[in-house]
Amino acid sequence: MNAAVKTDFRVPVLGTLFRFQWEPAQQAYVLLYPEGMVKLNQSAGEILALVDGQRNVTAISAALMEKFPEAGDLSGDILEFLEVAREQRWIDYR
């Protein structure tokens, strides 16, 4: 078994300070928190939309690559984003 196919069983959940939603007026996903808002770019939004407290990291990657087959292997980018998101406390791991 090589590293690339090893399953990442960590399950990200949304941080308790944040609410995630689609904003029609912004045409973007956003994170809302006390008196503030982060407007997410498309890829960040698509990743967080799959953070449901059920899917693990590998499942999130698989779902995204299925949705955007032309994008190639996204797993590295996804991991990188999840790391940033954890630092920002947008997500946490269960």
Place this chain on the structure above:
Amino acid sequence: MSNAGSTTANALARTKTHGQPLWLLAELTYKCPLQCPYCSNPLDFAGAGEELSTEEWISVFRQAREMGAAQLGFSGGEPLVRQDLERLIAEARKLGYYTNLITSGIGLSGERIAAFREAGLDHIQVSFQASDEEVNNMLAGSKKAFQQKLKIAREVKAQGYPMVLNFVTHKHNIDQIDRIIELCVELEADYVELATCQYYGWAYENREQLLPTKAQLERAERITNEYREKLKAEGNPIRLIFVTPDYYEERPKKCMNGWGEIFLTVTPDGTALPCHSARMLPIEFPNVKDQSIDAIWNESNGFNYFRGDEWMQEPCRSCDEKEQDHGGCRCQAYMMTGDMHAADPVCGKSPDHGKILAAREAAELDTNGQPITYRNERNSKVFAESSRVFARSG
């Protein structure tokens, strides 16, 4: 990837030079149970008519939401006085707002906190007026008079809300910032806002007693930084936000992230303002009872007045920094120069900058022992905070 406040993705069909309202502050009532002798009597507000009804508020929420508002703050006076607050929260949440309750905590019970939760309230901010007798008691070591507020703060956390604690600091308490921070840590606040008050309105009158000295500010900021590092090392996620008064800057702050760019305040009687403080200006502002939010935001004279730079005078008009600060705060310019079109005197290029320098000098004089007639300054401060929070997430 986080570019909050950008309006590039504006989906509105109309092409506009200004942004869309993102932040709606609903001042539900001027009433307040505190009845401080130094607090504004609601009836004193010129032209303050009857409070908007429940249905009128809901209509305001719906219209602003359609235009893109995502944050909704319930404030006052004391918003808890409104018996329909639960209903208003529920409707706002249903519309998709992130709902913030900005309260003194006086008159709040565990049951009502739970009822708000049920209605969908997202966040509660408990404001501690640094001038409050309670805070003074706390700082003086007597926690007794302070119990109600502490109880409410604990209850807010226990019920799972994110909690922002907000302390207004000034000359007489800023030296005890370490104790304020420790209290906030003990209460498990998620965010702590330590802000010197904005010198608008009554606070302007009391400026000499309130404005900390430069040395005091630097010390407080240093202590705050030390706590930040210490708490971070301990793995404590609390965020300390320290805001210095612009009196010690050489360039002003941009008014509310731009006049009529992001913020919309609606007062108890329905008057719409680009900022809480703007009602002091000699401009006629529109009312939600007479016009739609769309017309108010896009077409009214009040909201268009300080958009663009046509209104500017020298030195702002030909200044190469005008995009950055837009000439600074209009209310500050009006208060200090009598002309709301003037450059904000905080700016080193303003011919009135000497007034700021004089205020700094006056702050060095010992005014200890003089009574402070400190009035409830919650809203304008909160608003300034919000603007900053928005800017920070950008």
